[in-house]
Structures are given as structure tokens and as C-alpha cells.
Amino acid sequence: MNRKFLKYLVSVGLAIGIVTACKDEFLTRDPQGQYSPTALKTPSGVEGLLIGAYSMIDGQGLDGQDPWNNDIQSWVFGGLASDDSYKGTDAGDQPEQSFIEKYDFQPTNNHIKNKWRGLYKGVARTNDVINTLAEVEGMSEARRAQIIAEARFLRGLFHFEAKKMWKTVPYIDENTYKLDDLESTKIPNDKDIWPMIEADFKAASDALPVTQSQVGRPTKSAALAFLAKAYMYQGWNVTTGAPNLPALQKAKPVLEQIVASGKFSLAPRFEDNFLIGTRNNAESIFEIQYSVSSASGDAADAGVGLAHPYIDPWGCCGFYQPSQNLVNAFKTTATGLPLLDAFNDSDVKNDQGLKYSDPFEPYTGTLDPRLDVTVGRRGILFKDFKIHGSDFIRDPTYAGPYSPKKHISEKAGFGVNGWGNLSSNNYRIMRYGMVLLWLAEVEVELGNLENARKLVNQIRTRAANPAGFVKKAVQGPKSRDDYTVLNEPAANYVIKTYDQAWADAATARKAVRFESRLEFAMEGHRFFDLQRWGIAAETLNKYVTVEATKRVYKKGAVFTKGKNEYFPIPQEAIDRSYKEGAATLTQDPAYK
Numbered sequence: 001m002n003r004k005f006l007k008y009l010v011s012v013g014l015a016i017g018i019v020t021a022c023k024d025e026f027l028t029r030d031p032q033g034q035y036s037p038t039a040l041k042t043p044s045g046v047e048g049l050l051i052g053a054y055s056m057i058d059g060q061g062l063d064g065q066d067p068w069n070n071d072i073q074s075w076v077f078g079g080l081a082s083d084d085s086y087k088g089t090d091a092g093d094q095p096e097q098s099f100i101e102k103y104d105f106q107p108t109n110n111h112i113k114n115k116w117r118g119l120y121k122g123v124a125r126t127n128d129v130i131n132t133l134a135e136v137e138g139m140s141e142a143r144r145a146q147i148i149a150e151a152r153f154l155r156g157l158f159h160f161e162a163k164k165m166w167k168t169v170p171y172i173d174e175n176t177y178k179l180d181d182l183e184s185t186k187i188p189n190d191k192d193i194w195p196m197i198e199a200d201f202k203a204a205s206d207a208l209p210v211t212q213s214q215v216g217r218p219t220k221s222a223a224l225a226f227l228a229k230a231y232m233y234q235g236w237n238v239t240t241g242a243p244n245l246p247a248l249q250k251a252k253p254v255l256e257q258i259v260a261s262g263k264f265s266l267a268p269r270f271e272d273n274f275l276i277g278t279r280n281n282a283e284s285i286f287e288i289q290y291s292v293s294s295a296s297g298d299a300a301d302a303g304v305g306l307a308h309p310y311i312d313p314w315g316c317c318g319f320y321q322p323s324q325n326l327v328n329a330f331k332t333t334a335t336g337l338p339l340l341d342a343f344n345d346s347d348v349k350n351d352q353g354l355k356y357s358d359p360f361e362p363y364t365g366t367l368d369p370r371l372d373v374t375v376g377r378r379g380i381l382f383k384d385f386k387i388h389g390s391d392f393i394r395d396p397t398y399a400g401p402y403s404p405k406k407h408i409s410e411k412a413g414f415g416v417n418g419w420g421n422l423s424s425n426n427y428r429i430m431r432y433g434m435v436l437l438w439l440a441e442v443e444v445e446l447g448n449l450e451n452a453r454k455l456v457n458q459i460r461t462r463a464a465n466p467a468g469f470v471k472k473a474v475q476g477p478k479s480r481d482d483y484t485v486l487n488e489p490a491a492n493y494v495i496k497t498y499d500q501a502w503a504d505a506a507t508a509r510k511a512v513r514f515e516s517r518l519e520f521a522m523e524g525h526r527f528f529d530l531q532r533w534g535i536a537a538e539t540l541n542k543y544v545t546v547e548a549t550k551r552v553y554k555k556g557a558v559f560t561k562g563k564n565e566y567f568p569i570p571q572e573a574i575d576r577s578y579k580e581g582a583a584t585l586t587q588d589p590a591y592k
């Protein structure tokens with residue numbers, strides 16, 4: 001038997017142990033036992049196969065690669081390649097990420113290769129579920145339909161993530177999938193796979209229930225939201241930025257159906273989307289579930305491995321540090337609106353070059369309160385651990401003075417070791433705020449500017465809730481863990497709604513896109529938003545020009561229009577795709 005398949009059976013057998021032990025939680029129990037291929041062709045066996053497919057979402061279980069290469073949060077590709085963040089840490093750590101950050105995308109880069117491996121092994125597992133289910137007896141037709149729907153949802157998700165990364169990719173279904181090749185590399189990438197992705201999400205939305213008894217499984221609304229997302233990613237020409245109105249017109253009724261369902265609402269506080277204590281709340285449409293504690297640092301990599309502060313209690317590793325450009329984007333006018341054009345003309349004051357013991361006068365200008373939920377910066381309490389300072393940073397001279405914050409859990413979720421908290425904070429990959437802002441994007445392009453303004457104002461009204469403002473903390477004399485929280489805002493937060501009608505579509509478009517950046521910063525979406533809007537080259541080259549004056553290593557970086565919007569297909573995948581003397585996968589012409 002193929003050795004790769006044997007390893008796959010072992011991992012699936014472990015998953016079956018989980019499914020037989022599940023109660024109310026999903027994917028939170030320790031694995032138990034191993035099963036043979038015969039055992040997989042049973043109701044419990046195919047349920048285990050399905051959980052094995054779910055497990056591929058977080059990039060775990062792949063031999064020969066690090067989990068963050070295929071992390072669903074996509075902080076390497078969606079974050080480091082954007083204007084949201086720097087690689088962080090120091091110059092010598094994970095140098096492959098430095099090439100990605102500077103738009104030197106190579107088909108031999110291991111991060112790019114392993115992203116491909118992870119996604120297509122996820123696809124393979126979904127197809128194995130569907131094929132195995134056909135041989136299972138003793139299962140109700142209702143449950144059979146649900147399993148197929150969940151598998152197709154996951155298959156759509158994996159293919160969607162691949163389509164974001166690469167310009168042309170193969171689509172693998174249960175009929176073209178070959179069990180002896182878990183990466184399924186011998187299928188040509190000669191078709192537009194958007195219709196197939198849409199078909200998976202449509203089929204899933206037709207069969208999935210409105211609610212699920214176990215958190216972590218997709219619902220009808222989740223499938224509809226990803227269907228709408230697929231339309232949104234076809235909504236503009238990636239090279240020219242011209243709108244594709246037919247795609248946006250398809251997205252609108254799907255988005256409106258989710259809104260009209262009444263099942264979702266914005267969480268009262270913005271930070272509720274980034275706390276373990278408010279997981280799976282009313283804003284969550286589909287949420288990647290992580291356990292509240294982990295038994296080892298390796299298990300903790302299931303979260304955003306490496307991307308956490310260098311100071312104890314984490315002690316490693318300092319990746320994914322917010323950029324000065326991002327911090328500047330949170331400045332507001334005296335009337336509480338964003339500086340859409342002038343936000344980067346001057347910097348929010350930082351403590352670059354200062355020790356924590358050195359005196360520091362904080363920035364006193366007006367700020368959007370979402371900044372301090374998103375970014376760790378000098379003088380502001382970092383969750384409920386310590387007041388942030390230069391001791392959070394591995395090498396401030398290289399990567400700047402800021403730390404990522406959204407994905408870090410509060411103390412209540414901290415595991416049994418320094419890395420344990422990383423796997424405790426769920427990833428809200430699809431939330432209601434996204435639906436509202438996508439709908440606002442659509443309304444702008446269809447000429448309904450007033451509707452778009454009202455949708456954006458819903459987001460800004462929630463952000464302006466003072467109950468969600470980070471509170472001021474004062475350092476105590478005993479240790480860095482000694483602080484007092486005061487009942488006042490940590491900074492000069494001023495945020496208001498857009499109370500005047502937008503003058504034209506260009507103004508409205510800029511406002512909606514800016515709002516998306518503020519709302520979803522450091523969540524792994526930014527690069528792909530710039531890509532789909534067709535403005536990546538102009539935005540990122542302008543960003544690099546300024547940032548190169550702060551981060552010397554960025555000098556010489558150039559985003560090439562018509563090329564760097566997508567990543568090259570891994571050379572290993574092309575090499576493995578040979579069939580009858582010819583490669584079935586074709587490299588993006590921009591990388592030949």
C-alpha cells in the first residue's frame with residue numbers, strides 16, 4: 001500500500017477516535033485509536049474521515065512542513081505581503097518570509113509549496129469522504145446528505161483558498177481524485193474553476209441545516225456567505241480594477257438573504273470578535289475552532305504559530321508585526337472620520353529606540369479605538385497580560401515597535417505552557433461585519449451610495465461603543481505584571497459615523513475600502529482585498545516607498561503589476577504532475 005496513504009489512514013483513524021468521543025464540542029478531544037481501511041467504510045469510519053478533512057483547515061498533520069505555511073489565517077500571504085505588517089522577529093529568522101514580504105515570489109519557496117500541499121491534501125480528504133460514503137451501509141439518508149454537504153463546503157473552501165493564491169489552479173472532485181496521490185497533482189489547471197467552487201457552496205447551502213448542534217460545523221448561512229465571497233472575488237478585474245457588475249449582481253441577493261435571515265448581528269463590542277470568552281457569538285457565521293488549552297507547544301502551533309510577542313509568558317517568536325502604515329491608518333479627524341488620503345503623511349508616535357524604562361510621552365492625537373484592539377503599542381495594556389513596550393519586540397531596529405494582538409487570547413485561555421494560548425482563540429474566518437461591508441462594496445458599484453453609507457455606519461457605530469474601548473493602565477512598581485486598570489480610555493479615541501452623503505462613487509469606494517482595512521486589519525485578508533480590487537500594485541508600491549525609509553531591508557522592493565497579484569505554482573507540484581512524459585500543471589506565464 002502507498003506509504004502516504006498509510007500515514008493518511010493513521011491520521012484518519014485518530015480522527016475517528018475523536019468523533020466517537022464527541023459530545024457538545026467539536027474537534028476538542030484528544031485522539032484515540034487507529035482504524036483499518038475496512039473500518040472506514042462504516043458510519044463511524046466515514047464520520048472520522050470527515051473530521052480528518054476538517055483537520056486540514058489549520059494545516060496540522062502534514063509531514064515535512066511547518067503549520068504556519070498552511071495556516072488558514074494566512075498571515076504569511078495575506079498579511080506579510082500586504083501593507084498591514086512586517087515579517088517581524090529578526091533578519092535571520094524564517095528568511096523565506098522575507099522574500100514574500102518583498103514580492104520576490106519564487107516557485108521554489110517552501111512556504112508557497114507547502115500552502116499548495118496543504119490545500120490540495122485537504123481537497124483529497126473531502127473527496128475521500130464522498131467516495132467512501134458511497135460504500136457505507138446503515139446510515140440514514142438525512143445524515144448521508146449532511147456529510148456530503150459538509151464535505152462539499154470544505155472542498156469549496158480549500159479550492160477557494162487556492163484560487164486566491166494562484167491565478168490558475170486545478171479543481172479536483174470525487175471523480176477525478178486518485179487515492180494513491182493525495183496531492184492530486186496530475187489534473188491540469190486549464191479551466192476557470194470559479195463555477196465549480198460556486199457549485200460546491202450552492203450545493204452545501206441547499207443541504208446544510210440552519211443551525212448545527214456542534215460548533216465548528218458549517219450552516220446554510222456559512223455556505224451562502226462563502227458563495228457570496230466567491231462572487232466578490234470575481235467582482236473586479238485584478239489587473240485594471242474595473243468592476244465586473246454581473247458578479248457583484250450575483251453577490252447582492254445572497255448577501256441580502258443573510259442579512260434578512262435575522263440570525264446575525266454585530267457583537268456589541270469590536271473586541272468580542274477576538275476574545276475566547278466571546279467565541280461563537282451572534283456575529284460569527286463560520287469560526288475555526290481551537291481548544292482552550294494545549295498539552296504542548298507543538299499543539300499550540302494550530303493557532304497562529306510564531307506570531308506572538310517575544311516577551312514572557314510567550315518567550316517566542318515575534319513574527320507578524322504591524323506596520324507603521326497600518327497604525328497611521330487609525331488616525332481620525334477632529335470630527336472622528338478617517339484620513340482617507342492623508343493618513344500616512346505623519347506617524348503616530350511610537351517608542352522606536354527606547355527601552356521600557358525610558359520616559360515616553362504618548363501620542364495625543366485622535367484615534368479610531370479599533371487600533372488598540374488590533375495592535376500592541378507602547379503604554380497600552382496588551383490584552384490582560386502586560387503594558388506594551390519595547391521588551392515585547394525581538395529586534396525593534398529591524399521590525400519596528402508594534403505587536404499583533406487580535407489572535408492572542410486573554411489569560412483565561414492561556415495553556416499549560418508559553419505557547420498554549422495560541423491554540424485557544426478561535427479564528428472568525430466569516431463574520432457578519434464582512435457581509436455588511438461586502439454589501440456596501442456592491443451598493444457603491446451599483447450606484448446606491450446612500451445604502452452603502454448606512455451599511456458602513458453600522459460598522460462605525462459599533463466601533464464607537466465606549467464599552468469596547470481599551471482602558472488605560474498604569475504600571476506598578478513591583479514588576480511588569482503589576483499594573484492598575486483605570487476607568488478611562490487608553491488614548492484619545494474619537495470615532496463618528498459618516499453623516500454627510502458621499503459626493504460620488506470614487507469617494508464612497510475609497511471610504512468603504514478604508515473601512516474594510518480598519519475592521520479586518522491583521523486578520524490575513526488585506527493582500528487579497530488589494531488583489532481583488534485591482535489596486536495592489538499602486539497601493540503596495542506607494543507603501544514600500546515610505547516604509548523603506550523606516551525599514552532599510554524594504555529598499556528595492558517592487559510589486560510588479562500583472563505578476564505579483566498571484567503567487568507562482570510551486571515547482572515541486574509541476575514536477576510531480578508529469579503524466580505520459582508531459583507536465584499537466586502549467587506555470588503562470590508571468591513567472592516563466
